Amino acid sequence: MKINLTVEEKAFEANVKDFLASELPSNIKQKVLQGRALKKEDHVRWQKILYEQGWAAIDWPYEYGGCQWSAIQKHIWAAQCAISAAPEVIPFGLDMVAPVIYTYGNDAQKERFLPDILASNVWWCQGYSEPEAGSDLASLKTTAVIDGDYYIVTGVKTWITYAQHADWIFCLVRTGSPQTVNNDALSFLLIPMDSPGITVTPIISMDGAHEMNEVVFENVGVPIENRIGEEGKGWTYSKTLLNHERAKLAHVAVSKNRLQELKKAAHDTLTGHGSLMDDPRFSAKLARTEIELTALEFTEFRTLIAESNDTDPGPESSILKIVGTGVSQSIDELFVELAGLYVLPFIDPESAEKFAGTQIIPKQTINTARLYFNNRKASLFGGSSEIQxxxxxxDVLGFDLNEKRGEK
Ligand SMILES: Cc1cc2nc3c(=O)[nH]c(=O)nc-3n(C[C@H](O)[C@H](O)[C@H](O)COP(=O)(O)OP(=O)(O)OC[C@H]3O[C@@H](n4cnc5c(N)ncnc54)[C@H](O)[C@@H]3O)c2cc1C
Incomplete structure (x- = not known):
């Protein structure tokens, strides 16, 4: 997609490029380029650099520390970050709980939580899913029962990303009487992770990574003042959050950059008949992925413009999530196809970095297997593809599934 930039927008782009060239730490950039997992301290270091620049929370309202950027400026920022291999911001604080706090929280909560989120002084995680409540989130069973000035929280949350690093967890919990039906009984609580009664147990994913955890709450006392908004309105608040979460999951700029890397690697990969780019099957798949990515970019742009006009991303964000996931997984698959047999040695990143011999596969494919396996998760988190x-x-097409199934 080609955008004709104004003089001011070109100056903004130059400013962003200069900032990324001078401020992005080279070791973090290298890790991103090699597809290696970043540590907590890498993320915090980069987010604090963004904070110092005033660019940590580009989507927040200006009064709380946002940037007041136009849709074009946000587009330029995302594109340049991807080209420069800057890490994506960890969303749980800045992009997920913060919009709920500044939209539905009271003044005391805004003052207490937003500055530390903005400065990345605290690390948040998201406590929604439970063993029997993932897609059917409204059936969650973790209870919060009032006792004096506290809620006593009991239950199990699962798949919680980065709970091992988190200072706080935002949770959907069941409040009110047991008779209150599903959505109307859910409340939104902010809980310190060092509260007595919380246990965090690692869940290791198939790429060997420790990102997810089970978090068990055993009679955890949480001050009532940590509830956002009204009791029983947690579902409404969390829907806003999920729309923001999904709108961020298209990863257009990152996919565009990876697609360019894929093309370079395909040009460098020789076959019996020229390079892999000359292979009609491979190049047809690549072209289809590129066309989908371009269409996705237009859709993302429409969402950015809507958000610039203070409109909630809405259920259309599901389109971004589902197509963005499909495109990024197609790119993973094409990298696997390109690397062929050489994708099999599942080298740990530290050893790969120390390797001094001749590289027999394009450098872009070193972490192909890890990325391929890790990215399968994208079809699930933030709501599975089927649910989207x-x-x-x-909600977008206005088609009643129950009526179609004859259940109405
Ligand atoms: C890597 C990763 C990180 C995650 N991080 C977090 C986190 O930080 N915090 C958090 O709260 N949660 C997190 N999750 C959980 C995630 O939100 C859930 O996995 C997701 O909502 C699906 O729920 P489930 O795993 O219980 O699957 P289920 O709901 O049991 O679904 C199983 C399968 O059935 C399909 N299905 C279910 N219902 C329907 C339906 N009505 N129509 C059609 N198909 C259906 C689903 O699409 C899926 O394929 C994470 C998950 C992953 C994989």
Whole structure:
């Protein structure tokens, strides 16, 4: 997609390029380029650099520390970050709980939580899913029962990303009487992770990474003042959050950059008939992925413009999530196809970095296997692809699934 930039926008782009060239630490950039996992301290270091620049929370309202950037400026920022291999911001504080706090929290909560989120002084995690409540989130069973000035929270949350690093967890919990039906009984609580009664147990994913955890709450006392908004309105608040979360999951700029790397690697990969780019099957798949990515970029742009006009991303964000996931997984698959047999040695990143011999596969494919396996998760977190299709059907197309099934 080609955008004709104004003089001011070109100056902004130059400013962003200069900033990224001078401020992005080279060791963090190298890790991103090699597809290696970043440590907590890498993320915090980069987010604090953004904070110092005033660019940590580009989507927040200006009064709380946002940037007041136009849709074009946000587009330029995302594109330049991807080209410069800057890490994506960890979303749980800045992009997920913060919009709920500044939209539905009281003044005391805004003052207490937003500055530390903005400065990345605290690390947050998201406590929604439970062993029997993932897609059907409203059936969650973790209870919060009032006792004096406290809620006593009991239950199990699962798949919680980066809970091992978190200072706070934002949770959907079941409040009110047991008779209150599903959505109307959910409340939104902010809970310190060092509260007595919380246990965090690692869940290791198939790429060997420790990102997810089970978090068990045993009679954890949480001050009532840590509830956001009204009791029983947690579902409404969390829907806003999920729309923001999904709108961020398209990863267009990152996919565009990876696609360019894929093309370079395909040009460098020789076959019996020229390079892999000359292989009609491979180049047809690559072209289809590129076309989908371009269409996605237009859709993302429409969402950015809507957000610039202070409109909630809405259920259309499901389209971004589902297509963005499909495109990034197609790119993973094409990298695997390109690397062929050489993708099999599942080298740990530290050893790969120390390797001094001749590289027999393009450098872009060193971490192909890790990325391929790790990125399978994208079809699940933030709501599975099937659930996104249901949302698009019902809330975007206005199609009643129950009526179609004859259940009405
Ligand atoms: C890597 C990773 C990180 C995550 N991080 C977090 C986190 O930080 N915090 C958090 O709260 N959660 C997190 N999750 C959980 C995530 O939100 C859930 O995995 C997701 O909502 C799906 O729930 P489930 O795993 O229980 O699957 P289920 O709901 O049991 O679904 C199983 C399968 O059935 C399909 N299915 C279910 N219902 C329907 C339906 N009505 N129509 C069609 N198909 C259906 C689903 O699409 C899926 O394929 C994470 C998950 C992953 C994989």
């Amino acid at each position: 299709k249901n949302i698009i059907c019902k």
